[in-house]
Amino acid sequence: MLRVLRLVLAIAISAAAALGVVRLVTPADGDSGVRRQLAFLRHELESGAAEDAQRLFPEGYFFLYALYGLTAVDASRLDDARWALSRLESDAGRAPFAGDMPLRYGVFYRGWVNWLRGGIASLSRDPADLRALQEDSAAIAAAFDASPTPYLTSYPGQAWPVDSTVAIASLRLHDKVLTPAYDVTVIRWLANVQARLDPATQLMPHIVDADTGSPTSGAQGTSQSLINRFLPEIDADFARQQYTRFRTWFLAAPLGLGPTVREYPVGVDGPANVDSGPLVLGTSLSATVVTIAAARLNGDPSLARGLAQFGEVAGLPVSTPWSKRYAFGAAPIGDAFLAWSKTARPWVAAPPQPASRVLSRWWQLPLLTLFVAVGLTPWLIGAARRRHRPASQG
Template sequence: MSLLIAAAVWLPCLHLFFRREPAEHRPSGALSPRGRALLAHQLSLWEDAAAKEATLARMRATNAEWDFMGRTFLVLGLANAALRDPAAEARHLAVMDRVIDETLALERERGMLHFMMPYAAGRPFVQQPARSLFVDGEIALMLGARALVARRADHEAELDARVAEMRARMERSPVLSAESYPDECWTFCNTLALGAMRMSDALRGERRGLELGRRWLAVARARLVDPKTGLLVSSYTHGGRILDGPEGSSLWLVAHALLLIDPDFARDQYARARRELGAELVGFGWAREWPRSWSGPQDVDSGPIVPVVGASAGSSGLALLGAAAFGDAPYLGALLTSLDLAAFPIREGDRLRHAASNQVGDAALLHALSSGPLWQRIAAAGGAP
C-alpha cells in the first residue's frame, strides 16, 4: 500500500525533473537553445568526414532509408536555420551542398537501390523504366529547399528534371500517385513530392504543383481515406488498392506537407491524428502508430512499440514535427518531456544528440524545431493555397 501511495504522489511530479525551455518552437527568429544545440551537432557531423561515415554506416546496417531520410531532414532543417539566421547562411549552404552533391553522386554511381530497402529489387515496378518516388521526391525536396535559400543553376536544372519526371508518372496513375517500391505508393512520398513541386512553383512563379496537388487531394479524399477515422491511409497499389491503413509514422509528416496544398485539410488531418494517435499522461506525451480501429505489423517505420500504452518511436518522433507545424505547444512540450526521459540526451559542449536515437531521428527533431520559415517562403512566393 505504501508503494502505491508513493507512486500516486511521485508519478504526477516526475515530468518536473525534465523541465523544458519555454517556446521550444518559434515560428520565426532565432532557434531555441535545444534547436541550436541539435543544429551544432548536425553541422559538426557533416564537417567531420570520418564521424559522418561512421554514423551513416551504423544506420545503413539497419535500414538504408534512414541514411537517405536523414539527409532530407537535415537539408530542410538547415534551410530553415539559414532563413532564420542570415549571418550563418554561408556555413549552412556549404553543408547543404555537401549533403546534396554527395547524395546525387551516390545515386549516379550505385543507383536508387542504394537508398532503399532490399525488397525494392524483389519484383518489377508497374511503371517502366523503374524509378522510386521516395528517392526522386526527397532529392527534389532537398534541391528545392537549397534553391529557396540561395539559387544554384545546376541544382535547379536537376530539380526541374525531377519535377517533370514525377509529374508525368503521377499523371499516369489512376490515383495520381507514383510508386516508391514496386506497386507500392505511399502518401508520405507522394505528399513530399507535391511539396517539392510547390517549391518549384515558388522558384518559377507557377502554380502547376498546386494544381496537381489539388487534384491529388480530390482523388485521395475519394479513395484513400480510412472510413472509420477520416485519416489518409499510408500505402496503396499503383491502381489504388489500399495496402496499409493510417499510420502515425506517415500521417504527421503528410499533414505538414499538405499545408502547402490545402491548409484546412491539413489541419483536419492533424486534429484527427492528434485524437486517434496522440496521448498524454502526467506531463508526458507520445503517439501510437495505429488508431484503435486498425493495427498493422511492427516494422522499421513504427519502431519499437511500448506495450500497454502503444507508444511508437517512429510516430512519436514525427508527432514532434506535427505539433510544431500546427502550433500545438502543449503537446509538443509533452512529447519533448518524454524525449528527455526516454532518449537519453547527450550534451557535448554546445552540441546535442540522443543516445537512444540516431542521425535521422535527431535531424527530424531539428527540422521540427526549426520548421516555419521555409514553408512560409514557399507559400509567399508560390501562391498561397
C-alpha cells in the same frame, strides 16, 4: 562503508530525479541545441553512420543525409545542405531505388530529393539549382499526370501515400520558387486522395494498392506524422481537416505519461515495424518525434513544445559545448529526425496561426509526481530505517 554506499546511491537517485524535473519544465533548447546536434551528426556521417543505418533499414543511408540536409536548409547552412544533396545523388544514395518504375528511382527518392533541392534553390537562387529544380519537378508532375492513382510507386509494385505527399509538396515549392506551373496537377491529386481515404479514420492510409490507389491498410502514426508535416504546404483546408483527425486518433498519454503518438489509432493494436521501432504501450518513438514538426506546421505550438520537452526527458540527451546527442548517440537516425522536427518551418505556406487546440498544461503533473516520489524515496527509506533501529544500535 555500507552507510556511505547508501548515501551515495541516495544522492545519485535524487540527482537523477531532479534532472528529470528540470528537463521536464524547462523549454527544449532551440537553435543552439540544433547546431550542436548538426555537429554531432556531421561527425557521425563522416564516420560511416549512414552506411551503418542502411544495414538496419532500406532508407537508412538516404534518410540520414536527407534529414541532415533539410535541417541545414532550415538553419541557412547552404554548404552543409549541398554536401548532403551530393551524397543523395551518388550511386550509394540511389542504390536502393534502382527498380523499374514509371518515375525513375521511385517517388520516395525523387520527392525527398526534390524537396531538398527546392530548399537549396530558395536559399541560393543559383541558376544551376533553379534549373535542376525545374527539370526534376517537370518529371515528377508528368508522372502524376499520367498515373491512374494519386500514389506513385516507391519500389516496384509498392506504394505509400506519404511518399507521394512529399513529392506533391515539392511541386508546390517549385511554384513558389519559380513560375507557377503545377496547380492543376496538385488540385487533381487532392481530389483523388480525398476519394481514397481510410474508411475507419478518414485519414490518408498507410499503404495502398499500387495499381488502384485503394487502401490496403489503415492509417498509422509513422506515416501520419510525416503526412501532416507536409500537407500544410499543399492545401491549408485539407491539412486542417487531416490534422484534427490525426490528433483525435493518435495522440495519447499511456499511464498518464505523455504526450506521445500511437502507431495505430486509439482502440487498435498492431505489431511494431522497422519504421515505428519498438512500441511501448502502443506508442511509437519515431512518430512522436516527427509529430513535433507536424504540430509546428499546423499551428499547434503547445503540443510541439510538450513533445519536445517530453523528448528531453525520455531521450536521455548528452550535451557538451560542441555537440548534443540523444540516447547516448546510439542511433544517429533518431537525432536526425529530432533535429529536423525541432527546426521545422513552412517553406511554401504562410506561417501558421496558433489554433484553438491547446495541450493541457497539466500534462506534466504525473511525471513531476513520479520524479518527486523517486527523488524522495531513498531518504524516506533511510528515515524509516533509523526510526525502527533498536536503541542498543544507537
